[in-house]
Amino acid sequence: MAKVSLPASIIKDPSLAPEGQRKIRWVEQHAAVLNTLFKKFLSDGTLRDVPIGVCIPLEAKTAYLTLLLHRAGARVALAGTAPGYVQDDVAAAVAAEGVAVFAVADASPAEFQAHLERVVDIEPALLVDDRAELTRALHTTHKHLLKNVWGGSEQTTSGVTKLRNMERQGILAFPMIAGNDALSKHLFDNRYGTGQSVFAALLALTNLYLGGKTVVIAGYGWCGKGLARRAAALNARVVVCEVDPVRALEAYADGFAVLPLAQAAELGDFFITSTGTRDVFRPEHFERMKDGAMLANAGGVDEEIDVPGLARLAPGRREVRRHIEEYRLRDGRRLYLLCQGRLVNIAGGDGHPVEIMDLSFAVQALAIYHIARNRGKLEPRLHRLPLEIDREICRTKLETLGLALDSLTPAQEEFLRQWQ
Numbered sequence: 001m002a003k004v005s006l007p008a009s010i011i012k013d014p015s016l017a018p019e020g021q022r023k024i025r026w027v028e029q030h031a032a033v034l035n036t037l038f039k040k041f042l043s044d045g046t047l048r049d050v051p052i053g054v055c056i057p058l059e060a061k062t063a064y065l066t067l068l069l070h071r072a073g074a075r076v077a078l079a080g081t082a083p084g085y086v087q088d089d090v091a092a093a094v095a096a097e098g099v100a101v102f103a104v105a106d107a108s109p110a111e112f113q114a115h116l117e118r119v120v121d122i123e124p125a126l127l128v129d130d131r132a133e134l135t136r137a138l139h140t141t142h143k144h145l146l147k148n149v150w151g152g153s154e155q156t157t158s159g160v161t162k163l164r165n166m167e168r169q170g171i172l173a174f175p176m177i178a179g180n181d182a183l184s185k186h187l188f189d190n191r192y193g194t195g196q197s198v199f200a201a202l203l204a205l206t207n208l209y210l211g212g213k214t215v216v217i218a219g220y221g222w223c224g225k226g227l228a229r230r231a232a233a234l235n236a237r238v239v240v241c242e243v244d245p246v247r248a249l250e251a252y253a254d255g256f257a258v259l260p261l262a263q264a265a266e267l268g269d270f271f272i273t274s275t276g277t278r279d280v281f282r283p284e285h286f287e288r289m290k291d292g293a294m295l296a297n298a299g300g301v302d303e304e305i306d307v308p309g310l311a312r313l314a315p316g317r318r319e320v321r322r323h324i325e326e327y328r329l330r331d332g333r334r335l336y337l338l339c340q341g342r343l344v345n346i347a348g349g350d351g352h353p354v355e356i357m358d359l360s361f362a363v364q365a366l367a368i369y370h371i372a373r374n375r376g377k378l379e380p381r382l383h384r385l386p387l388e389i390d391r392e393i394c395r396t397k398l399e400t401l402g403l404a405l406d407s408l409t410p411a412q413e414e415f416l417r418q419w420q
């Protein structure tokens with residue numbers, strides 16, 4: 001492995017580091033799973049001197065994951081994901097520890113692309129990716145580096161969709177672990193993490209009361225389920241819109257109203273999308289919405305709300321509160337867009353709870369550790385995290401909570417082995 005030295009960081013202001021460090025220390029105190037797995041596996045020398053490229057929304061929790069890889073001896077370069085998902089004080093704190101950081105909160109899309117390029121420049125052997133940004137950059141503009149890559153892990157549902165398409169077209173050149181498909185990720189992060197953090201952000205940003213209001217949720221996947229459950233717990237009425245009959249039936253069986261969006265558009269006070277596709281809320285829906293309706297995106301695609309389509313309908317637009325823009329339609333109705341249509345819980349809040357991300361990042365960390373230990377043995381395709389690793393993560397979490405399991409008796413094990 002040729003050693004390419006780490007380039008100098010590009011961050012907003014190094015003097016912000018102390019505040020970033022304070023935020024990261026809080027995470028460290030609550031990341032019991034990662035801390036245990038670091039001692040047990042990550043610090044055993046497997047990652048020493050390995051160049052690791054990281055692309056993530058940069059806040060204290062993702063920063064802590066990155067620092068653990070750095071403390072495991074890896075040479076880490078990090079790009080914050082697309083503009084709007086970076087905290088400058090956290091970026092300064094990570095850079096101060098010796099990670100090469102390319103992340104600025106108000107970076108333009110072009111600057112973000114330049115930041116990704118700097119990470120690719122270190123010729124990474126392992127990737128911790130989000131929305132498959134690094135993986136796609138390597139497969140398009142840096143094909144000569146593909147041979148250096150042992151593999152990586154992908155955090156998001158949207159990224160996994162892109163990787164699946166690359167695999168289907170036969171172009172994925174190295175093994176990637178679909179972090180999102182791990183049980184210890186989506187069962188907790190997508191469901192409970194999104195449920196809590198989206199409403200925490202929504203309520204803090206709007207300072208409104210949810211009880212009795214109608215919340216329309218597009219997408220009843222793991223995120224949608226968590227959102228619906230949380231909205232109901234906050235005394236809202238919930239309407240679910242789906243394109244998949246199984247998911248729609250699940251929503252119905254869980255006790256929620258199920259309607260096509262064209263009808264739900266007239267009912268909602270809050271509209272939240274978490275589908276992983278574009279243009280879910282679009283002009284034909286905006287035309288029907290009530291005066292005062294709020295629009296928020298909780299999905300992994302920034303275009304889930306057709307913001308240009310909304311702007312075309314609304315001659316007047318102004319910021320009425322931090323992260324809330326009022327779009328005044330021609331007939332005088334006002335629609336409120338949160339965080340310009342970006343992920344409301346990350347762009348407008350603190351993201352998922354620390355203890356939830358502790359599990360998600362345990363998946364990411366052990367996924368690349370697994371690839372490093374099995375270097376050259378895994379096929380260049382999308383892999384699931386091996387079930388024993390998933391179980392190890394959950395077992396570790398239970399142990400940190402002081403919770404014990406039962407075990408099968410020998411007679412039960414024998415019974416389960418028989419077919420007669």
Ligand SMILES: NC(=O)c1ccc[n+]([C@@H]2O[C@H](COP(=O)([O-])OP(=O)(O)OC[C@H]3O[C@@H](n4cnc5c(N)ncnc54)[C@H](O)[C@@H]3O)[C@@H](O)[C@H]2O)c1
Nearest residue numbers: 157158219221222223242243244247274275276298299300
């Ligand atoms: N906000 C966050 O912090 C956060 C956390 C985890 C995942 N995500 C993102 O949220 C999105 C959803 O994740 P998930 O795990 O629930 O995925 P999922 O695949 O389990 O569910 C998505 C659901 O959306 C439905 N859907 C697709 N297009 C639709 C449309 N036009 N109208 C209505 N429903 C539609 C699908 O049928 C599916 O049931 C992904 O993009 C993911 O990356 C966000």
